[in-house]
Amino acid sequence: MTALRFFKFTTFMLSALALAACSENPPVSQSETSTVEKQPSFAVNYEKFELDNGLEVVFHKDTSDPVTAVALTFHVGSAREIENRTGFAHLFEHLLFLESENLGKGGLDKMSSRIGGSGANGSTSRDRTNYFQTVPNDALEKMIWAEADKMGFFINTVTDAVLAKEKQVVKNEKRQSVDNRPYGHANYVVDKNMYPADHPYNWQVIGSLEDLQNATLQDVKDFYNKWYVPNNATLVIAGDFDFAQAKAWVHKYFDEIPRGEEIAPLTDRPAKLTATVKRYYEDNFAQLPELRLVWPGVDLYHKDAYALDILTRLLADGKTAPLTKVVVEEKELAAGVNMFNRNSEIAGELYLITRAYPGTSLDEVNAAIQQAFSRFEQNGISDEDLTRVKAGIETRFYNGLSSVLGKAFELAQYNIFAGDPGYINEELDKSLAVTKDDIMRVYNQYIKGQAFIATSFVPKGQAELALSGSTPAQVVEEKIVTAGEGEAFTIPEDSGYERTVSKFDRSAEPPYGELPQPAVPNVWQDKLDNGLDLYGIENNELPLVQFELTFQGGLMLEDPAKVGVASLLATMLEKGTATKTAEELENALDLLGTQIGVYSGRQSLTISGTMLARNYAATMALVKEMLLTPRWDEREFALAKQSTLSVIAEQSANPNSIADNQIFTLLYGKDHILAHNPLGTAASVEAITLADLKQYYSQYITPSVADFLVVGAVDTNTVKASLASLNNDWPARAVTLPALSLPARPEQSTVYFYDVPGAKQSVLRFGYLAMAETDADFYPATIMNYKLGGGGFASRLMQSLREGKGYTYGIYSRFNGTDIPGPFLIESGVRTNVTFESAALVKEIMAEYPATFSDDDLTNTKSYFIKSAARQFETAEAKISMLENISLYGWGADYVKQRQELVQNITVDDVQKLAKQYANPNAMIWLVVGDAESQLSRLQQLGFGQPVLLNPAQTIAE
Numbered sequence: 001m002t003a004l005r006f007f008k009f010t011t012f013m014l015s016a017l018a019l020a021a022c023s024e025n026p027p028v029s030q031s032e033t034s035t036v037e038k039q040p041s042f043a044v045n046y047e048k049f050e051l052d053n054g055l056e057v058v059f060h061k062d063t064s065d066p067v068t069a070v071a072l073t074f075h076v077g078s079a080r081e082i083e084n085r086t087g088f089a090h091l092f093e094h095l096l097f098l099e100s101e102n103l104g105k106g107g108l109d110k111m112s113s114r115i116g117g118s119g120a121n122g123s124t125s126r127d128r129t130n131y132f133q134t135v136p137n138d139a140l141e142k143m144i145w146a147e148a149d150k151m152g153f154f155i156n157t158v159t160d161a162v163l164a165k166e167k168q169v170v171k172n173e174k175r176q177s178v179d180n181r182p183y184g185h186a187n188y189v190v191d192k193n194m195y196p197a198d199h200p201y202n203w204q205v206i207g208s209l210e211d212l213q214n215a216t217l218q219d220v221k222d223f224y225n226k227w228y229v230p231n232n233a234t235l236v237i238a239g240d241f242d243f244a245q246a247k248a249w250v251h252k253y254f255d256e257i258p259r260g261e262e263i264a265p266l267t268d269r270p271a272k273l274t275a276t277v278k279r280y281y282e283d284n285f286a287q288l289p290e291l292r293l294v295w296p297g298v299d300l301y302h303k304d305a306y307a308l309d310i311l312t313r314l315l316a317d318g319k320t321a322p323l324t325k326v327v328v329e330e331k332e333l334a335a336g337v338n339m340f341n342r343n344s345e346i347a348g349e350l351y352l353i354t355r356a357y358p359g360t361s362l363d364e365v366n367a368a369i370q371q372a373f374s375r376f377e378q379n380g381i382s383d384e385d386l387t388r389v390k391a392g393i394e395t396r397f398y399n400g401l402s403s404v405l406g407k408a409f410e411l412a413q414y415n416i417f418a419g420d421p422g423y424i425n426e427e428l429d430k431s432l433a434v435t436k437d438d439i440m441r442v443y444n445q446y447i448k449g450q451a452f453i454a455t456s457f458v459p460k461g462q463a464e465l466a467l468s469g470s471t472p473a474q475v476v477e478e479k480i481v482t483a484g485e486g487e488a489f490t491i492p493e494d495s496g497y498e499r500t501v502s503k504f505d506r507s508a509e510p511p512y513g514e515l516p517q518p519a520v521p522n523v524w525q526d527k528l529d530n531g532l533d534l535y536g537i538e539n540n541e542l543p544l545v546q547f548e549l550t551f552q553g554g555l556m557l558e559d560p561a562k563v564g565v566a567s568l569l570a571t572m573l574e575k576g577t578a579t580k581t582a583e584e585l586e587n588a589l590d591l592l593g594t595q596i597g598v599y600s601g602r603q604s605l606t607i608s609g610t611m612l613a614r615n616y617a618a619t620m621a622l623v624k625e626m627l628l629t630p631r632w633d634e635r636e637f638a639l640a641k642q643s644t645l646s647v648i649a650e651q652s653a654n655p656n657s658i659a660d661n662q663i664f665t666l667l668y669g670k671d672h673i674l675a676h677n678p679l680g681t682a683a684s685v686e687a688i689t690l691a692d693l694k695q696y697y698s699q700y701i702t703p704s705v706a707d708f709l710v711v712g713a714v715d716t717n718t719v720k721a722s723l724a725s726l727n728n729d730w731p732a733r734a735v736t737l738p739a740l741s742l743p744a745r746p747e748q749s750t751v752y753f754y755d756v757p758g759a760k761q762s763v764l765r766f767g768y769l770a771m772a773e774t775d776a777d778f779y780p781a782t783i784m785n786y787k788l789g790g791g792g793f794a795s796r797l798m799q800s801l802r803e804g805k806g807y808t809y810g811i812y813s814r815f816n817g818t819d820i821p822g823p824f825l826i827e828s829g830v831r832t833n834v835t836f837e838s839a840a841l842v843k844e845i846m847a848e849y850p851a852t853f854s855d856d857d858l859t860n861t862k863s864y865f866i867k868s869a870a871r872q873f874e875t876a877e878a879k880i881s882m883l884e885n886i887s888l889y890g891w892g893a894d895y896v897k898q899r900q901e902l903v904q905n906i907t908v909d910d911v912q913k914l915a916k917q918y919a920n921p922n923a924m925i926w927l928v929v930g931d932a933e934s935q936l937s938r939l940q941q942l943g944f945g946q947p948v949l950l951n952p953a954q955t956i957a958e
Helices: 010-018 086-096 106-117 137-152 160-179 186-194 209-214 219-226 243-253 306-316 324-329 362-379 381-397 404-416 421-425 427-432 438-448 565-572 584-591 614-630 634-651 655-668 682-687 688-698 714-721 779-791 798-803 832-852 857-870 876-889 896-903 908-918 936-942
Strands: 047-050 056-061 067-072 121-124 130-136 235-241 277-283 290-296 336-345 350-355 455-459 524-527 533-538 546-550 595-600 602-613 705-711 750-755 761-769 808-815 821-831 926-931
Touching: 047 350, 056 243, 056 634, 067 137, 067 404, 086 121, 086 130, 106 130, 106 137, 106 336, 130 186, 130 235, 137 235, 137 243, 137 857, 137 936, 160 209, 160 219, 160 404, 160 761, 160 798, 160 808, 160 821, 186 277, 186 290, 186 350, 219 404, 219 808, 235 243, 235 404, 235 546, 290 362, 290 602, 306 336, 306 350, 306 362, 306 427, 306 438, 306 455, 306 688, 324 336, 324 350, 324 362, 336 634, 336 876, 350 362, 350 533, 362 455, 381 438, 381 584, 381 602, 404 421, 438 779, 524 714, 533 714, 533 876, 546 614, 546 779, 546 876, 565 595, 565 602, 565 688, 584 614, 595 614, 595 779, 602 614, 614 714, 634 655, 655 761, 655 926, 705 876, 750 936, 761 832, 779 798, 779 808, 779 832, 779 857, 779 896, 779 908, 798 808, 798 821, 798 832, 821 936, 832 908, 832 926, 857 896, 857 908, 876 896, 926 936
Parallel strands: 056 235, 277 455, 533 705, 750 926
Antiparallel strands: 047 056, 067 130, 067 235, 121 130, 290 350, 290 455, 336 350, 524 533, 546 602, 546 705, 595 602, 761 821, 761 926, 808 821
């Protein structure tokens, strides 16, 4: 889940595909392993009670920060829908944020802005719908009041006009998440062929657009009245709060909401395939042929789920895994293979996904997969491999509990589907108890010789790459009607609905509690003799440690003729040391439960990691090896180049990637080093040699331009001791960072268009090169931007383009400076037939913003920034971000206090002046990536001259 309601139903699959696109991991000889025992002292406390109306309530106490997470989960997802009326659960995820009788229009979204919340959010799956937010703990009563209003005082506010508008928003979400993405229809094809038409997993969570369009207001109300009732819900409150007081508030606001009809549990209904089914689809946005093999699996918390989870990791994760060995390294057919176990309430699936290199036959890929399976059957499972997989499971488990919201999610999940929130303290044990015999049994039962679904998604015109015997997949492609015909709606100012009777006046918003003070972490700083700066925050809530070792440089130190060196170097630092092959290094790290990533961007190269606290010293010994003695393996280098070229090819057909790459070219000018994609181009990557990486390493990987940041259950002395040997082993070298000349802001706006024929959405990137984060105006301008586009659903851009017009699923604006000027950007994806209308509306909102920013706007903005300070350091990632600001900009730890003073003192006049200077629509780059044939000419009406077509001679296939 993102900060706002993005990627809800697709989050699971998108994260899986992200893993499928790359082959990573990291691991040592048996003598260097660590035990994989569950931390005995850690358990999640909770208290559960039930109201007379059936609402189940779970409390969890966590006083680390003055914040509280509230999660209201209904046991209803797409599986509770019926044929020809799909998508209702997901639709209600949207609707419940719009209005309720006592919160009024804007509902929880509007209140979230005032109270400094994390942003009211939601997610829908096959089996449940979740509503959640983290707030300063002085707003807990407000949140309980608001969630009760959703449940008992909402449905009367849904009118035909509201329903018509939200249908357009859902359509835009589908275009953004499915129709306009490579491989976006793959899940649809799998589920349609895995499950019969009357099975509730046959359809997608987002539903059929035809079903939604045909839904009547009465259909919607009937669905709500049946499923969104107290006896079908769990309320979880987690964080720093008084149990007795919270319990009293829960009774006050929820008790009188009537119980619904009794809801029968769903019966387990696993998929049953009598024969393998093969389907193919020519994907307009794909550049790499993708193969998915999907077997029927098991339901959530099934006794075999834990062994299947470990099985999929053993088969695909890491260099010792047979799928990686054969498909990636020996046959060189793909950059990576991902396999995972997906469990839902009444059934599940086992997924294998791989994207082959351009032009590769998927028959070759499938043959390699079958060879890998045969090897697994012959070789079995080593003790070491089982240990490393279990260690990773333990680390991921604790990571999932690293915030109060994470704990709230898990407690709700266990309460609904396991019938016991206490399962949170048992499930890890079930994974750690899995044996090798368990794993081989489930392999033989669920995969070996079993029927499966195979999908081949291939580039347009390359059907010959599909798996032999495949027949065309039936995919419903939405037709975009000209100028949005039939998609208009009008929301009246007053809906005139009947109000629900209550025993007390619910229209009065509850008062705040005592204003919490931000729990600003204690930051320690030190410096090694070789110049390496150290910054840390000790936090012992979880048995985890996170670190970053960051080097200034990245892309900006590269030769423009060989862009991509730093990115390839980042990859190679994970590929072995002088004494360990890539496989041995990966095993050593995995056995410790350590997750390491190395990545390079426009201004830095970073080694980061998360580990079990008990394995901190052993992990840092391995990181030191990676840092000081890279292996420089020619074979690994060739594979890294091949993988990078594959990603570049993928990006070339993805409208969002195209937009991200093109906007930087336009911002900096095509010859500027920062205009380039840090991955490089196909030509530049082909030209890079291992000697280029060694030269960059010897020149720029030095403590003189590095900072080490660490957060978690480790003290200062332990950190210093773990790094002490670097004083002698890693001497500093002088590095002169380039003084980059940066282009001036455009004096007038120009529209640029990149043609993607057949695009279902237009991707928008509007902006210019603004200022550094160290600029005195940067934070004031960020405050100014909150009501424009930085405040999510509180912003004018979102309220107008999404809530007012239904043009988009989301639109945001932000300043992006570092220690050098960065861009101000407005980003969105809008339906194709309102491309001009959307751009014109953005222009209008920006032009009017300075003069229309009001006292009420300022009050709302100040309230958000002041109150949200209570939760700004809650997670380890937030603490790392704080250390990044201190280390990069030389700020003191009190910079947070200084920012609060800026918020307190800013005036309406200040904001208006900032808006005129930094949000001027007439001095920007306006980039559109979409279908030029239907949209290009209309954009001349913006008044910025003739649009410039960036790829007049190209087509998407090229």
